[in-house]
Structures are given as C-alpha cells and as structure tokens.
Amino acid sequence: MIKPRSRRGGGRPTISDVARRAGVGAITVSRALREPERVSEELRRQIQAAVNELGYVPDPNARALASARAEVFGVLVPSLTNNVFAEVVRGIYDSLSASPFRIQLGNTHYSGLEEERLLQLFGSQRPAALIVAGIDQTPPSRKLLESAGCPVVQVMETGPDPVDMMVGFSHLDGGRMATEHLIEAGYRRIGFIGARMDPRSQRRLAGYRAAMEDAGLFDPRLVTTTPVLSSVSLGREMLRDALAKVPTLDGVFCNNDDIALGVLFECHRASIAVPKTIGIVGFNDLDMMQVAFPSITSIRTHRYEIGRRAVAMALAAIAGNRPEQRIVDLGFELKRRESTAR
Amino acid sequence: MIKPRSRRGGGRPTISDVARRAGVGAITVSRALREPERVSEELRRQIQAAVNELGYVPDPNARALASARAEVFGVLVPSLTNNVFAEVVRGIYDSLSASPFRIQLGNTHYSGLEEERLLQLFGSQRPAALIVAGIDQTPPSRKLLESAGCPVVQVMETGPDPVDMMVGFSHLDGGRMATEHLIEAGYRRIGFIGARMDPRSQRRLAGYRAAMEDAGLFDPRLVTTTPVLSSVSLGREMLRDALAKVPTLDGVFCNNDDIALGVLFECHRASIAVPKTIGIVGFNDLDMMQVAFPSITSIRTHRYEIGRRAVAMALAAIAGNRPEQRIVDLGFELKRRESTAR
DNA sequence: TCTCGGGATGGTAGCGCTACCAATTTTGTG
DNA sequence: CACAAAATTGGTAGCGCTACCATCCCGAGA
Incomplete structure (x- = not known):
C-alpha cells in the first residue's frame, strides 16, 4: 500500500524533509537545532542551509510530546x-x-x-x-x-x-512606611481607603494599622474598604464615604494609585486643599503620580x-x-x- | 521484551488508563470528551466517572499533534x-x-x-x-x-x-468628530498632540486635519507629535511644547487619554483655565476621564x-x-x- | 599491529492522542 | 420478517519529534 506523503498536516516541512535535504538522519537535525555543539561544524552548516531553504520551523507540539x-x-x-x-x-x-x-x-x-x-x-x-x-x-x-x-x-x-x-x-512594610510618612508630616486623622481588598491590600492595611497603633492614632472608623474592583471613580466615591464618617479626616493612605487619583480629583471638586487640609499617599507609583497636580506621594514598587x-x-x-x-x-x-x- | 509502563511522562494518567478503567476503547473516551452526543448516555457516565477518579486531563500537545x-x-x-x-x-x-x-x-x-x-x-x-x-x-x-x-x-x-x-x-472619523466638537464649542486655535504615532494615531490626526481644513482653521504649527511611547508625563511636556510654538492655542485634541490627562495637569500647574482658556479632548475614554476635575471630553471606544x-x-x-x-x-x-x- | 575510549551519527520505538475505516448493534421500513 | 440505514464502538496507523541505545570511525595507548 502506498503511504500518502502526509495524511493531515498541511504539507509543511518536517524534520525528515530537512534531514533528507541535508543528507543526514532526522535525529542529527534535531540535535543540530537543540545542541549545536554536539554536531560537527560541517553538518551543522548543511542542516542550517536546508532549514532555511525549506523554511522549516519545528512543531512545538510534537516536541513537547516527545520530550514530555x-x-x-x-x-x-x-x-x-x-x-x-x-x-x-x-x-x-x-x-x-x-x-x-x-x-x-x-x-x-x-x-x-x-x-x-x-x-x-x-x-x-x-x-x-x-x-x-x-x-x-x-x-x-x-x-x-x-x-x-x-x-x-x-x-x-x-x-x-x-x-x-x-x-x-x-506589602505590610509598604503600608507601614506610607502611613508613618503621613504621621511624620503632621497628619493625625489618617484614613485608609481600599478597594478590591485582596491579600496584598489586606497586608497594606495591616501595615497602616500597625503604624497608627504605634502612634496611638488608630480608630476603626478611619478605615474604609470595599471588595469592589478598584478604579479611579471608586476612589472618588470612597473619599466621600470616608469624609461622611469622619469629617475631621486630614489624610488618606490609598490602597493603590487609582484610588489615590480619584481621591485627589474629589478633593479638587470639593475644594479641599491638598496637601494643606488633606494629605494623600498612593501605592505603586504609576507614571501619572509625579505628573498629577499636586503630584502624589506614593510607594514605588518594581x-x-x-x-x-x-x-x-x-x-x-x-x-x-x-x-x-x-x-x-x-x-x-x-x-x-x-x-x-x- | 517487557515494555515499561511509561518511559518518560511522569506517570500521569493517559487516555488508555481511563479507557481501561471504564472498560471501553481509547477512542471512545476521546469521543466522549470531544463529542459527547456521539456516545451513549451510559458509556458517557462511566467514562466521566473514570476521568474523575483518575483526575485525567487530556494532554493538549498530543491532541494538537494528532489532530494537526x-x-x-x-x-x-x-x-x-x-x-x-x-x-x-x-x-x-x-x-x-x-x-x-x-x-x-x-x-x-x-x-x-x-x-x-x-x-x-x-x-x-x-x-x-x-x-x-x-x-x-x-x-x-x-x-x-x-x-x-x-x-x-x-x-x-x-x-x-x-x-x-x-x-x-x-479612527479617522473619531479624530474628525473630536475636532468638530471642539470647533462647535467655539475653539479656534485647536492643536493636535500625539505621542507614539502608530497608524491609528496617524488616522486620528488625519481626521483632525480634515475637520480643521473644512473649517478653514488648519495650521501645521498646531500639530505636535513624537514617536516616543505615550504617557501622562509626556502629555504634560507636549502641551508645554505646543504652547511654546503657538501661545494662542485655545484647544487640544489628544491622541489618547494619557496625553489628555497630562495636558490637564499641566494646565492646572500653569493656571490655565479649563475649559475657559483651553478645551481638551481625549481618546478612548478611560474610566478616569469622567472623574477628572474638570472631567474630560473623550471618544469612547469599545x-x-x-x-x-x-x-x-x-x-x-x-x-x-x-x-x-x-x-x-x-x-x-x-x-x-x-x-x-x- | 591491535585494542580501547570517546565523539559523531543513525535507527528504533514510542510520547498521548485522533483520523480513518471496519465491525457490530440498533433502529426503521416495506 | 428480511434488509437497509443509522447509530455506536473499536482497531490500526500514524501526527512530528526526541530518548535511548547501537554503530561507526578516528586516534591514542599498549
């Protein structure tokens, strides 16, 4: 029975095609491609030429299957x-x-x-x-x-x-450092605003809490969180909520920069002076933080x-x-x- | 010669293991998984049970190789x-x-x-x-x-x-609509600010130009572009450049929202009133556009x-x-x- | 000169799966 | 009730590649 050249694959060149063209065994082609130093200079060149002529590209699926x-x-x-x-x-x-x-x-x-x-x-x-x-x-x-x-x-x-x-x-240390910075800058009623409280945000919050407690400033009403996905618009809303709860709020450490930006915009909108009336710190330090007006303090992460x-x-x-x-x-x-x- | 159970693969169950367990042929398992309607209700259940017991997951590489x-x-x-x-x-x-x-x-x-x-x-x-x-x-x-x-x-x-x-x-129509909106709003010396001038940005620019020419307002000095990757900070710098070239600038259509945000911040910083002195339009309508202060007009894309x-x-x-x-x-x-x- | 070691090359046998076709059973039809 | 058609199941033969082992060749050492 005659074996058809290729039953399924679209006629794309295989390693045997390359081997035939280069006049070597298939396995040698395989080696030349994966461990060139184990193949003689001459064969390597021949094989490379055949590869180029045929436009051969190894099939990653076959490779994965064979090599497990x-x-x-x-x-x-x-x-x-x-x-x-x-x-x-x-x-x-x-x-x-x-x-x-x-x-x-x-x-x-x-x-x-x-x-x-x-x-x-x-x-x-x-x-x-x-x-x-x-x-x-x-x-x-x-x-x-x-x-x-x-x-x-x-x-x-x-x-x-x-x-x-x-x-x-x-993230705990990051949250702590951000909060300590606010405290050192003279802020006292410092809120935490966090959306999408994933484990990393939880630890930032823990850092915030540790710093606040160390300074004797912690008050659970200062913490405003939500499981909702973080966004700039959410930051805006959350500052409103936080201010409704604690009108004397004079600083916020935000879960991330999106929230921080939303907070900043809400401050503008409500004519709250930043940094005079409220101080803002973000997290991650996206490019826009240094451009914002006023520019926003943040924790730069890598x-x-x-x-x-x-x-x-x-x-x-x-x-x-x-x-x-x-x-x-x-x-x-x-x-x-x-x-x-x- | 005794054939080892599996020469390489880490002993993970294969389709034959499932077949043996379910008391059917391998190919039937394959079918039950890919075209369940072609296998009888009963076998389907048996096979599903075997799959669950063994924790079988098909190998996508083998699948890809076999089915080309x-x-x-x-x-x-x-x-x-x-x-x-x-x-x-x-x-x-x-x-x-x-x-x-x-x-x-x-x-x-x-x-x-x-x-x-x-x-x-x-x-x-x-x-x-x-x-x-x-x-x-x-x-x-x-x-x-x-x-x-x-x-x-x-x-x-x-x-x-x-x-x-x-x-x-x-993108051409988008650029045109953005520009026409500025013109209708009464702006005249409307600039185009664009970073990373990829083909899409080029077409937005073309739309801007068409709208400006139709209104008899086009002036090449109003166009400020750069091949540099777009960013908020770049938007800030580019507005400065644009204003240096054309101090009478009273509007900008930005290549994208990052640039627009940077432009807005620079306006704040330079105490340029928005929208009174300068009007701003962005492109894409990221979430932050509606939160910004003032909120920024933009072309919402899907x-x-x-x-x-x-x-x-x-x-x-x-x-x-x-x-x-x-x-x-x-x-x-x-x-x-x-x-x-x- | 002969054996031995090591590098270079090739053959064989799958990897786990599915296309193709054959075999079998079930169902439908007159 | 016989027979065709459809539905269901299984066997065989690879897909393109590489692991494993065998072979070959060369020069070194005895």
Whole structure:
C-alpha cells in the first residue's frame, strides 16, 4: 500500500524533509537545532542551509510530546488590565522573548477557585516553569504547585514559606512606611481607603494599622474598604464615604494609585486643599503620580523588575543551577511629593 | 521484551488508563470528551466517572499533534501595558475561557518586523485562529496571515481590505468628530498632540486635519507629535511644547487619554483655565476621564467588546458558519464633559 | 599491529492522542 | 420478517519529534 506523503498536516516541512535535504538522519537535525555543539561544524552548516531553504520551523507540539516537557511558562495573575500585573507580565514576556519559551497566561480574577482550575489545566501541559502572583494559594493550589515537577516562582510578595522561589516585597512594610510618612508630616486623622481588598491590600492595611497603633492614632472608623474592583471613580466615591464618617479626616493612605487619583480629583471638586487640609499617599507609583497636580506621594514598587527576576530565577533552575537565594526581596521606595508636603 | 509502563511522562494518567478503567476503547473516551452526543448516555457516565477518579486531563500537545490543529488562538498586540490593548485581550480571554482554546500572546512592540517574526512562530503551531491588532501589516505579514489556514480577525480598526475578518471602528472619523466638537464649542486655535504615532494615531490626526481644513482653521504649527511611547508625563511636556510654538492655542485634541490627562495637569500647574482658556479632548475614554476635575471630553471606544466580537466571529468561522458580515464596525461615542463646556 | 575510549551519527520505538475505516448493534421500513 | 440505514464502538496507523541505545570511525595507548 502506498503511504500518502502526509495524511493531515498541511504539507509543511518536517524534520525528515530537512534531514533528507541535508543528507543526514532526522535525529542529527534535531540535535543540530537543540545542541549545536554536539554536531560537527560541517553538518551543522548543511542542516542550517536546508532549514532555511525549506523554511522549516519545528512543531512545538510534537516536541513537547516527545520530550514530555513543553517549552511553556505558565503565568497566573489576578487581572489582565490592572497596570501593576500588566507590568509584571511585560517583564516576564521581555525576559522570555529571546528564549524558546512561550507564555501561557491565566487570569484568576482574584478567585482561588479559578486559580485551582487553571493550575490543574496548566499542569496537563507539563510547563517548564510556573509563575504565580501572590503567596496565598489555597491548599489544593499549593499541592498542585508542589507536585508540578517544575520550578515555581511566587511573585509580587515575599513570605516565610515559599513553594519553591519568591520575588517581591513586603506589602505590610509598604503600608507601614506610607502611613508613618503621613504621621511624620503632621497628619493625625489618617484614613485608609481600599478597594478590591485582596491579600496584598489586606497586608497594606495591616501595615497602616500597625503604624497608627504605634502612634496611638488608630480608630476603626478611619478605615474604609470595599471588595469592589478598584478604579479611579471608586476612589472618588470612597473619599466621600470616608469624609461622611469622619469629617475631621486630614489624610488618606490609598490602597493603590487609582484610588489615590480619584481621591485627589474629589478633593479638587470639593475644594479641599491638598496637601494643606488633606494629605494623600498612593501605592505603586504609576507614571501619572509625579505628573498629577499636586503630584502624589506614593510607594514605588518594581513590577517590571519582579517579572524579569522571576524569569531569571526560573531559567536558572531549569538549567540546573537553582539560585541559592530562594526568596528575593526587591523592596520599594517612598516617593515624597507635593500631596504630603505640608 | 517487557515494555515499561511509561518511559518518560511522569506517570500521569493517559487516555488508555481511563479507557481501561471504564472498560471501553481509547477512542471512545476521546469521543466522549470531544463529542459527547456521539456516545451513549451510559458509556458517557462511566467514562466521566473514570476521568474523575483518575483526575485525567487530556494532554493538549498530543491532541494538537494528532489532530494537526492546536486549540490555540494567536493574539498579536503592540503593547501589553497600554490599557487599550489590555482591554481587548481581556475581552478575548473572557470569551475564550469557557472554550477549550488557549491564548498565545505576542507583543509586537509596534514593530512590523517583530510582527513578522511572531507570525512565523505562531504559524508553526497551527493555531485555530489569529487575532491581530491593526490593519497595516507589512506585505510578508499579510502573506503569512493569508496562508495561515485558519480564521484571521484584524481588530481595533476597520478598513476596506480585510485579510479575512475585521472588528473595529474608524479612527479617522473619531479624530474628525473630536475636532468638530471642539470647533462647535467655539475653539479656534485647536492643536493636535500625539505621542507614539502608530497608524491609528496617524488616522486620528488625519481626521483632525480634515475637520480643521473644512473649517478653514488648519495650521501645521498646531500639530505636535513624537514617536516616543505615550504617557501622562509626556502629555504634560507636549502641551508645554505646543504652547511654546503657538501661545494662542485655545484647544487640544489628544491622541489618547494619557496625553489628555497630562495636558490637564499641566494646565492646572500653569493656571490655565479649563475649559475657559483651553478645551481638551481625549481618546478612548478611560474610566478616569469622567472623574477628572474638570472631567474630560473623550471618544469612547469599545475595546472589550471588540475582543469579544473578534472571538465570536472566529469561533463561528471555526464551527463552519463564517459570518456573512466580514467587517464589523463597532463605532465610538463622543462623551461631552466639562473640559469642553465653554 | 591491535585494542580501547570517546565523539559523531543513525535507527528504533514510542510520547498521548485522533483520523480513518471496519465491525457490530440498533433502529426503521416495506 | 428480511434488509437497509443509522447509530455506536473499536482497531490500526500514524501526527512530528526526541530518548535511548547501537554503530561507526578516528586516534591514542599498549
């Protein structure tokens, strides 16, 4: 019986086509492409020529199937549009673009259950590494991560008990520093305004609370939170709520910069002088913070660098030399600006 | 010779394990999973039980290899952090999350060459569909898209000559409407401020120019552009430049909302009254535009919906019923706000 | 001269799944 | 009730690639 040239695939050149053209065995082509130093100079050139002539591109699916390892990094973030995670993803993407690894993106929508589902799904692909945002995985998720059989990097936060590796910073310390800055600047009735109270925001709040208690200024009525997704317009509304509760409010530490911007706009609208009557501090230090009028004090975090670092650590682990420092704290910086310059 | 149970794969259950457990053939399991209606009620239940007990998850790589079609949507955008494209990606992601399709994300960094490289790479995976931002592909890119052998959707813009399908709107019309609005509001020396002059921005500029010429108001000195990546801080600087060139400037149509926000802040800083002395119009209508003080007039675009629509069209095409309307114009809306209420 | 080690190359046998077709059972029809 | 048609199930043969092992060739050392 005559075997058809190719039953299904669209006639795209395969590794055997290249091998035939170059007059070598298929396996040698495979080697020339993956471990060039193990193939003689001459064959390597011949093979490269055949590859170019045919326009051969290896099929990543066949490769993954044969080697039981996909050249894929699984990346889990809670939001695609939140600029903070977009920056992390950009860092990961840029660091990976020169490598053969692709990115498999998952959006958990801040849901533990969705995270479990995605982890389950990603596991079936035998990824080369997993990068997940946060350190508060549910027990099933944690188990999945531990049995993933690949390097795992938890990003955005640091904590005492990594699944494998970690890159981030302390949100509690960030919240504390922001609050202490307000206190030092002379503010006393300092509110906390936070939307989308995910675990990281909770820790910023804990930092706020610690600082306030240390200064003997804490009052639960100063805290205004909501589970609603954060946005600039929400910041505006929340300042109104906070002022309704505590008319003597003279400062706010915002959960993030979007909220801070909304707060600033509401101050303008209500003719509340910033920083004179109310001081404002944000979190993350988006570009617009330094441009706002008045410019807004914020905690600068290193999102892009976190993404890059996570990839670097994962790649090192894949290459066999696992970094000895498993927890990397990239810290943060307080950017003092006009909004707290009383 | 004894065949080892599994030479490589980490002992994860395969389709044959499920088949054995359910007492059926492997192919029936495959069918039960992909086309349940073609398997009897009873077997379906048995198989589902076996799947659950074993925790079986199909290997997408093997699946892709066998069926010569990966369950992957290739998505090409020029930026991951630009909120506009993040929204498109979110729409795509959400529409795809209930389907078996995954997303393969590519960041072209606004580079035609990078786009070609990524298209070449994506092609090797035989994606189920391709979604690409923009309509200005280079000739090689266009050829790659045409020969991709899968549905292709160009998004964010509409134009006369789709590779396959299109979802977007007319940036030229958007630019024209924004400018006409300023003219109607009584502004005369209306500037155009644009960063990152990609093809879409170019067309917005063309719309601006058309409107200005129609009104007999066009003056090349009113146009200020830069290839630099757009940001709020850049908006601030560019307004300064524009005012230095044309001190009588009394309105600006900004390339996008980031620029518009920067312009607004600079006006505050320089004590220029908005909308009295200068009117401002942005583009895209990000959430913050309606909260800003004064709130900023902008062209509302439907990014999330574009993503959803693109997926819907691609899925329909995959299912065999290609939508008869190949070009979908989702339009835009002018949101009139305080920044132009003279 | 002969053996041995090591580098270069190739053959074989799958990886886990599905396309294709064959076999079997069930249902419908006159 | 016989026979065709439809529905259901299974076997076989790869998809394109790489792990594993065998083979070959060369120069070094005995």
